[in-house]
Every structure is written in C-alpha cells, then in structure tokens.
Amino acid sequence: MENIVETKSFSFAVRIVNLYKYLTGKKKEYILSKQLLRSGTSIGANVAEAEQAQSNPDFVSKMSIALKETAETKYWIKLLKATGFLSEKESNSLLADCIELEKILVSIVKSSKQ
Numbered sequence: 055m056e057n058i059v060e061t062k063s064f065s066f067a068v069r070i071v072n073l074y075k076y077l078t079g080k081k082k083e084y085i086l087s088k089q090l091l092r093s094g095t096s097i098g099a100n101v102a103e104a105e106q107a108q109s110n111p112d113f114v115s116k117m118s119i120a121l122k123e124t125a126e127t128k129y130w131i132k133l134l135k136a137t138g139f140l141s142e143k144e145s146n147s148l149l150a151d152c153i154e155l156e157k158i159l160v161s162i163v164k165s166s167k168q
Contacts, residue, residue, distance in 0.1 A: 059158050060105065063098035063120070066151050070094030070127075073148070083139050090130040096123045097155060114166045117159055124156040 070091060077087035097120045104116035128149060135145035 057105070059101055059155070059162060060098070062151075062155055062158065063101045066155060067095040067098040069148065069151065073144075077134070077139060081139050083134075086130060086134055086137070086139065090127065090134065093123045093126040093130060094152075096120070097127065101159075110166060114163060117163050117166065121156065121159040121163055124152055124159060128152050128156075 074087050074091040077083045100116045100120035107113035131148050134140040
C-alpha cells in the first residue's frame with residue numbers, strides 16, 4: 055500500500071533540490087536557497103524517520119517536526135518570490151505542494167494524538 059505522505063514529501067524534496075540547483079546555478083543565489091534546501095528536504099526526512107518510530111509519541115514528534123518544516127519552507131518560498139528569485143507561477147506551484155503536505159501532516163498529527 056502506498057504511503058501518500060512519504061511519496062508526496064519525497065517528490066517535494068526532489069522539486070526543492072532541483073530548485074536549489076536552479077537558484078545557485080542560474081540566479082547565483084546561495085543564502086536563501088540553502089535555507090530552502092534544508093527545510094524543504096527535512097520534511098520528507100522526518101516523515102521517513104517517523105515510519106521507524108519506536109512509539110506513538112516518537113511518531114507524533116517526528117511528524118510534528120515535519121509539519122514545522124512545512125511552515126518554514128513556505129516562508130522561504132514566499133521570501134524568494136518577494137525578492138524576485140522566483141516567479142509568481144513558480145512560487146504558487148511550490149506553495150500549493152507545500153500546503154498540501156501541511157494539510158496531510160496536520161491530519162496525521164491530530165489523528166495520532168487521539
């Protein structure tokens with residue numbers, strides 16, 4: 055059975071890595087893009103860790119960290135757009151994916167706490 059949050063967070067991380075390569079290669083932007091790379095790939099890394107959780111509190115903790123990383127990632131995407139490194143189309147597409155992940159993670163964290 056496919057794990058939706060794992061699949062989507064991995065695909066999102068791939069997008070973030072490719073965006074990082076574009077921002078550093080074509081736009082010569084190194085600071086904000088490094089922050090985005092760290093937070094955007096951390097979502098999937100924490101989801102993967104949660105899959106190997108030793109207990110329900112451990113699982114909730116890892117998924118909560120992944121959720122926090124979505125908030126940070128949204129911030130960096132918005133900042134890159136506001137400073138002209140990303141177009142509206144690029145940022146909207148990335149934000150839509152990030153918000154989708156955020157909604158899934160909110161649902162997982164809420165249901166896992168019950």
